[in-house]
Amino acid sequence: DADVTQTPRNRITKTGKRIMLECSQTKGHDRMYWYRQDPGLGLRLIYYSFDVKDINKGEISDGYSVSRQAQAKFSLSLESAIPNQTALYFCATSESWGQGRIETQYFGPGTRLLVL
Amino acid sequence: RKEVEQDPGPFNVPEGATVAFNCTYSNSASQSFFWYRQDCRKEPKLLMSVYSSGNEDGRFTAQLNRASQYISLLIRDSKLSDSATYLCVVMLQLGGSQGNLIFGKGTKLSVKP
Numbered sequence: 362d363a364d365v366t367q368t369p370r371n372r373i374t375k376t377g378k379r380i381m382l383e384c385s386q387t388k389g390h391d392r393m394y395w396y397r398q399d400p401g402l403g404l405r406l407i408y409y410s411f412d413v414k415d416i417n418k419g420e421i422s423d424g425y426s427v428s429r430q431a432q433a434k435f436s437l438s439l440e441s442a443i444p445n446q447t448a449l450y451f452c453a454t455s456e457s458w459g460q461g462r463i464e465t466q467y468f469g470p471g472t473r474l475l476v477l
Numbered sequence: 478r479k480e481v482e483q484d485p486g487p488f489n490v491p492e493g494a495t496v497a498f499n500c501t502y503s504n505s506a507s508q509s510f511f512w513y514r515q516d517c518r519k520e521p522k523l524l525m526s527v528y529s530s531g532n533e534d535g536r537f538t539a540q541l542n543r544a545s546q547y548i549s550l551l552i553r554d555s556k557l558s559d560s561a562t563y564l565c566v567v568m569l570q571l572g573g574s575q576g577n578l579i580f581g582k583g584t585k586l587s588v589k590p
Binding site: 396401402403404405406409419451465466468469470471 | 485511518519520521522523564577578580581582583
């Protein structure tokens, strides 16, 4: 079984709809992240969470919200989807190392979202 | 200046060739450096970390030049399976103990028979 899973894998929705993307991990990591990837723009950080009580905005948080329901679960919501939120969304996890060093991030398989 | 810059490519090389990618970063406070590999329509996966002394993993060699703020990845004896996009990744140290990864846009490699 995959260590980081995302649901749904693909989603088509309409402008103005609320949508939630879910991420679960079995790696036991404290840190979780949501990114979006657009052609020609690379990966951009939306939100990140270093533990259940810690939520932080990333580079492009406008239009998004998150919830860290448990150590293993981190969901991303689009309250009112718009077409320019069409993208590939990745969840990732990492283990917190001593002295604040972060090593490998492990990514989920991605969710392809199309907003019409 | 973008935080992490890479030549997008594509680099089209024959099997067996040696190919090198460079990446520059703008923030001198960057602490850690990585190369990730991303196959088409798949998630990124760590290829290797990059250390100041340089490091090698089989056919892959990574180098870091802090003075010039650039990172390189050398692939020797290219295989068809090396075809992918290679992401240069830099970690900034924010505050006392928290850091985030900054991803380059990636360099696309296509290895041909």
